[in-house]
Amino acid sequence: MERGVSATISVVRPGILTTVQDRGRRGYQGLGVPVAGPMDWYSHQLANQLAGNDASAAALEVTLIGPELQSDADVECAVAGAAFDLTIDGQVVSSDRAFVLPAGARLRFGARRRGARATLAFAGGIDVPATFGSRATHLVSRMGPFGGRQLTAGDRVTIGARAAGTPRVGAPLPLPDGHARIRVLPAPHRARFTDRAWTLLTGSRFLVTPQSNRMGYRLDGPALPHVSGADILSEATPIGSIQVPSSGQAILLMADRQTTGGYAVIATAITADLPLAGQLAPGDSIEFIACARDEALEALRERVASLAGDAGPVAG
Numbered sequence: 001m002e003r004g005v006s007a008t009i010s011v012v013r014p015g016i017l018t019t020v021q022d023r024g025r026r027g028y029q030g031l032g033v034p035v036a037g038p039m040d041w042y043s044h045q046l047a048n049q050l051a052g053n054d055a056s057a058a059a060l061e062v063t064l065i066g067p068e069l070q071s072d073a074d075v076e077c078a079v080a081g082a083a084f085d086l087t088i089d090g091q092v093v094s095s096d097r098a099f100v101l102p103a104g105a106r107l108r109f110g111a112r113r114r115g116a117r118a119t120l121a122f123a124g125g126i127d128v129p130a131t132f133g134s135r136a137t138h139l140v141s142r143m144g145p146f147g148g149r150q151l152t153a154g155d156r157v158t159i160g161a162r163a164a165g166t167p168r169v170g171a172p173l174p175l176p177d178g179h180a181r182i183r184v185l186p187a188p189h190r191a192r193f194t195d196r197a198w199t200l201l202t203g204s205r206f207l208v209t210p211q212s213n214r215m216g217y218r219l220d221g222p223a224l225p226h227v228s229g230a231d232i233l234s235e236a237t238p239i240g241s242i243q244v245p246s247s248g249q250a251i252l253l254m255a256d257r258q259t260t261g262g263y264a265v266i267a268t269a270i271t272a273d274l275p276l277a278g279q280l281a282p283g284d285s286i287e288f289i290a291c292a293r294d295e296a297l298e299a300l301r302e303r304v305a306s307l308a309g310d311a312g313p314v315a316g
Contacts, residue, residue, distance in 0.1 A: 006073070006124065006127070006158065006159055006160065006161035007071050007072055007073035007074070007075040007103075007122070007158075007159045008071070008072045008073075008156050008157065008158055008159070009069050009070070009071050009075070009122070009156070009157040009158075009159065010069065010070045010071075010072070010154075010155075010156055010157075011067060011068075011069060011151050011152065011153055011154060011155040011156070011157070012067070012068040012069060012070055012106060012153065013067055013068040013153060014067050014150065014151045014152050014153055014155070015062055015063070015064075015065045015066045015067040015109060015151075016063060016064050016065040017062075017063035017064065017150050018060055018061065018062050018063070018066070018067045018150055018151045019060070019061050019137040019139070019144075019150050019151065020058050020059075020060060020061075020126055020128060020135055020136070020137050020144065020145045020146070020151075020157070021036065021037055021038045021044065021058065021059065021060075021061045021119075021135075021136045021137060021255075022037065022056055022057065022058040022059070022134055022135045022136050023037050023038070023041070023044075023055065023056050023134070023136070024036045024037025024038075024134055024136050024255065025037075025131075025132045025133065025134040025136060025138075025143075026133075026134075027133075028132050028133075029236060029259045030236070030259075032259050032260075033132050033143075033259070034138045034140070034141055034143070034256060034257070034258065034259055035136075035138075035239070035255065035256075035257075035259075036134070036136035036137060036138040036143070036144065036255055036256055037134075037136050037255050038061055038117075038119060038255065038278070039061065039063075039116075039117050039214060039254060039255050039277075039278035039279075040081050040117055040119070040173065040274075040275040040278035040279055041274065041275060041278075042173050042275035042303060042306075042307065043080040043081030043082075043117070043118065043119050043172075043173050043275060043278075044059060044061070044080075044081075044119045044121075045307055046078075046080040046081075046096070046119075046170045046172065046173070046307060047059055047078045047079060047080035047081070047118075047119040047120065047121035048078075048119075048121045048125075049167065049168040049169075049170060049307070050078035050080065050096070050097060050098050050121065050167055050168070050169070050170075051076060051077060051078040051098060051121040051122060051123045051167065052076070052098075052123050052165045052166055052167045052168075053121055053123065053124070053125050053165070054125075054165070057121065057124075057125030057126070057160075058125050058126035058127075058128065058135035058136070059119050059120060059121040059122070059125070059126060060119065060120040060121075060126070060151075060157070061117055061118075061119055062081075062082070062084070062109060062117065062118045062119070062120060063116060063117050064112060064116055064117075064281060065109075065112070066084050066108075066109020066110075066112070066118065067109055067151065068106055068107070068108045068109070069101075069106065069107045069108075069120075070104065070105065070106045070107075071101045071102075071103060071104075071105070071107075072103060072104075073103045074100055074101070074102050074103050075100070075101050075122050075123065075124075075159055076098055076099070076100050076101075076122070076123035077098070077099055077100070077101050077107070077120060077121065077122050077123070078096075078097065078098045078099070078120075078121050078167075079095045079096070079118050079119065079120050079121075080095060080096055080118065080119050080121075080172060080173070081095075081115060081117055081118035081119050081173065081175075081279065082112060082113075082114065082115030082116055082117050082118040082175065082279060083095060083112070083113040083114040083115055083118075083175060084109045084110060084111070084112050084113065084118055085109075085110030085111045085113070086107070086108070086109060086110065087107075087108050087110060088101060088102070088105050088106065088107050088108075089105045089106055093107075095118070095172070096172045097169075098123075098167050107120075114175045114176075114177055115173075115175040115176070115279040116278070116279050116280055116281040116284075117278055117279060122159045123159075124159050124160040124161060125159070125160045126145075126157055126158070126159060126160070127158045127159060127160035127161070128144075128145035128146075128157070128158065129145065131143055131144055137149070137150070138256055139214060139256060140215065140256060168308075168309070169309050170306060170307040170308060170309050171306040171307070171309065173275050173276070173279070174276075175279055176276050176279055176280060176284070178283075178284045178285065179205075179284060179285045179286070179287070180273075180276040180277060180279070180280055180284070180285075180286055180287070181273075181276075181286075181287045181289050182269050182270075182273045182276060182277055182286055182287070182288055182289065183269070183270045183272070183273050183288075183289045183290075183291040183295070183296065183299065184201075184202070184242065184267040184268060184269050184270065184288045184289065184290060184291065185267060185268050185270060185290075185291065185292075185293060185296060186198075186266075186267055186290075187241065187242070187265040187266055187267050187268050188265070189232065189264040189265045189266065190266060190267070191227070192226055192227050192228065192232075192264045192266075193224060193225065193226055193227060193244070193264065193266050194225045194226070194227055196225060197224040197225050197226070197244075197266060198266070198290075200221075200222045200223075200224055201224055201242070201250070201266060201267060201288050202288050202289060202290045204221050204222050204287075205221065205285045205286070205287055206219040206220065206221035206250060206285060206286045206287075206288070207219065207220040207221065207283070207284075207285050208280050208281065208282050208283065208284045208285070208286065209282060210282045210283075212282055213256070214254055214255050214256035215253070215254060215256040215257055215258070216243075216251045216252055216253045216254050216256075216257055217251065217252040217254065217277070217280070217286075218249065218251055219249060219250045219251065219252060219286065220249065221249070221250065222248075223247065223248025223249060224244045224248050224249075224250060224266060225248060226244065226246075226248075226264060229246070230244060230245050230246040230263050230264055231246075231262055231263065231264075232262055232263065232264050233262070234260040234261060234262040235260060235261070236259065236260055237253055237257050237258060237259065237260060237261040237265075238253075238268060239253060239254065239255060239257060239274065240252070240253065240268045240269035240270070240271070240274055240277070241253040241257070241261070241265045241268050242265060242266050242267045242268065242269070242288075243261055243263040243264070243265050244263060244264055244265070244266055245263045250266070251263075252269065252277065252286070254277070254278070255278075267288065269288075270291065270296040270299060270300070271296070271300050271303075272296065272299035272300045272302070272303040273299070275303075
């Protein structure tokens with residue numbers, strides 16, 4: 001198809017949780033505006049670059065059970081992230097490469113093989129109104145397109161008419177198979193926890209519970225003891241923060257986290273490993289691995305190089 005031609009995508013079946021996401025509302029957290037954005041930033045960027053888009057373009061994030069979609073015009077697409085069985089009118093298509101969804105045809109997400117979330121990008125990006133400079137959906141505050149909710153059957157998603165760029169390849173994320181090793185750095189509140197808490201955090205497995213969502217993963221594992229209580233004066237909450245309330249049970253804060261929090265934070269997951277966390281589902285497990293700042297920076301450089309096709313996938 002000719003690049004830049006607009007299309008409208010009709011939602012035949014929405015899946016269990018399909019939302020519009022871009023890179024999120026950056027720069028407004030200090031005003032109490034939640035960030036939102038993709039749970040797996042790496043696959044979101046990869047899908048966009050495969051479709052010839054800028055990394056900031058809005059796309060669909062598909063969670064656990066995917067949708068069935070129909071386009072009214074030929075549109076180039078790409079899917080990255082979780083491995084789903086993808087078909088167009090019954091014909092198998094592949095993830096991690098661009099393909100054309102013909103006018104009138106139906107793209108169906110079938111069985112999920114590995115991972116939890118995929119990004120579906122369309123050449124030209126999803127064209128919906130921006131709020132605070134972003135098209136991302138934040139479910140709790142009802143901020144973003146479609147009234148800040150997930151997609152439902154009958155919704156129509158407009159694809160932008162602006163010209164897309166040249167598709168760029170990159171290495172797909174090495175998907176966790178029910179377990180992820182997430183590297184962490186000590187947080188500023190580390191001294192509010194006992195040494196045993198740190199040993200337990202970095203030497204145990206934690207289960208992602210059914211009470212987990214885009215705001216954060218409530219983890220089931222050993223209680224992490226505080227020195228003098230869990231409560232602190234509320235402060236900003238970076239993505240990847242591991243909060244520990246008075247119960248001692250850790251909470252890994254994710255894309256839809258609140259802007260501030262009043263529980264002590266023992267550690268923060270490194271940016272390079274957040275995509276791995278974003279690919280976990282309830283019932284999966286996490287192992288937290290202590291690392292140094294230099295290692296965290298090098299891991300991020302390697303992850304970015306993988307996106308550019310300059311390096312192999314970073315081990316996860």
